[in-house]
Amino acid sequence: MQCFHITTIVHLCKFIMRVISMRKKKHKNKAQHFPIDQLSDKKIILTGPPEVGKTTLKLTFFDNINPVKLLDRTNPILEPTRGAEISHYNMFNSEVGIFDLAGQENSSWYGESAKIFSNTDILVAIFDIKTRLGEITDFIISLLEIKKKYCSEAIFYIIIHKIDLISRYDLYKKIRYLKKFLKLKEKDQKSFEILTTSIEKEYFLDTYLKIQEIILSAVKRDIYYIPITDYEDLNLCTKIILKYEYGVNYYLINLHNEVKIPESRLEKIIELLKYLQLIKIKSSDIGEYGQQFRLTDRAYFLLSSIKKLQNNILDKIRIKSSSQYITIDTKSENPKPSELVPISIDSPEMLFYIFSNIKKKYLF
Ligand SMILES: Nc1nc2c(ncn2[C@@H]2O[C@H](COP(=O)(O)OP(=O)(O)O)[C@@H](O)[C@H]2O)c(=O)[nH]1
Ligand SMILES: [Mg+2]
Structure with a gap:
């Protein structure tokens, strides 16, 4: 009897999981057939051979998925992309559609389905x-043909990904050859840009900043100043991830005692840190004050590079480092929210500002 119950429950669970996954799949297919050009202001296409990391880059930086999980070859969470997987995001005032084109279907994208490239902005x-140089150059030749025909005005980026897999010297040699080749092929050197990336820890921040560059060119924004209240919140986020140690659980109540800011503002900052996938909250059964938080793998990946970056900036402008302490240095007691402050393009605050302004749109 008990055995019967267990089998029934197992079947029931399997059935529910199947229904959920069917609903998810339906979701995806519907999104694929949606008339994207009527929906989004901007269209970004990710294309390249299979298995190069297109989907990984999208999931890491636009969907905030944990890079450690995406890199884990023993437990792959990625299935090969099929067709064109389209995701929509609100970025500042623009709606951006990102088309992740399955590499396995390149003969179709570069043949009968080439229309997918029309009206592409980026x-x-x-x-x-590890892709052979000959394969890269052949691919670029086909892509330049397509670009001329369907989206001649598009901004063109070439990403050489997984640079963690080779030495810096080999990378330098490969990029030099590639640049030489492109110089022969394209007289206008300004028509493309080569970016080298990896989602491994030591390259993570640098890659984040390069993706930021692509986003800013998509939304056509030059951001030099941001509201002071935003800056202070983002600066506090940076200080929090620099202050606490990776792998340790901390009580939220201690954070509250240390930051000495009103509870409502701290709540906003915690939401921001959670949204950016920089902290994880562990709930507790002894109420709100028993809640703990810890830094995520993403925060850990960013930590060391942010420290380096901050040291550089701080050296340059000769400001005494305050990253050890969680203090907020406001110029005036009560800054007006409309007051603008300058922000450096490669600062963590800028990064958090850009990426907290990307919201995934669920269409159905
Ligand atoms: N070493 C390394 N592997 C990566 C990196 N990014 C992605 N990968 C791996 O590359 C494989 C293919 O990634 P995927 O995103 O599915 O490629 P796609 O077919 O181009 O979409 C996965 O096993 C990822 O873990 C990276 O920066 N470094
Ligand atoms: Mg893919």
Whole structure:
């Protein structure tokens, strides 16, 4: 009897899981057939051979998925992309559609389905650093043909990904050859840009900043100043991830005691840190004050590079480092929210500002 119950429950669970996954799949297919050009202001296409890391880059930086999980070859969470997987995001005032084109279907994208490239604003060709140079150049030749025909005005980025897999010297040699080749092929050197990326820890921040560059070119924004209240919140986020140690659980109540800011503002900052996937909250059964938080793998990946970056900036402008302490240095007691402050393009605050302004749109 008990055995019967267990089997029934197992079947029931399997059935529910199947229904959920069917609903998810339905979701995806519907999104694929949606008339994207009527929906989004901007269209970004990710294209390249299979397995080079197109989907990984999208999931890491636009969907905030944990990079450690995406890199884990023993437990792959990625299935090969099929067709064109389209995701929609609100970025500042623009609606952006990102088309992740399955590499396995390149013969179709570069043949009978080439229309998918029409009205593209940003074209991103992604290659793995291990991709043969000949394959990269052949691919770029086909893509330049398509670009001329369907989206001649598009901004063109070439990403050489997984640079963690080779030495810096080999990377330098490969990029030099590639640049030489492109110089022969395209007289106008300004018509493309080569970016080298990896989601491994030591390259993570640098890659984040390069993706930020693509986003800013998509939304056509130059951001030099942001509201002071935003800056202070983002600066506090930076200080929090620099202050606490990775792998340790901390009580939220201690954070509250240390930051000495009103509870409502701290709540906003915690929401921001959670949204950016920089902290994880562990709930407790002894109420709100027993709640703990810890830094995520993403925060850990960013930590060391942010420290380096901050040291550089701080050296330059000769400001005494305050990153050890969680203090807020406001110029005036009560800054007006409309007051604007300058923000450096490669500061963590800028990064958090840009990426907290990307919201995934669920269409159905
Ligand atoms: N070493 C390394 N592997 C990566 C990196 N990014 C992605 N990968 C791996 O590359 C494989 C293919 O990634 P995927 O995003 O599915 O490639 P796609 O077919 O181009 O979409 C996965 O096993 C990822 O873990 C990276 O920066 N470094
Ligand atoms: Mg893919």
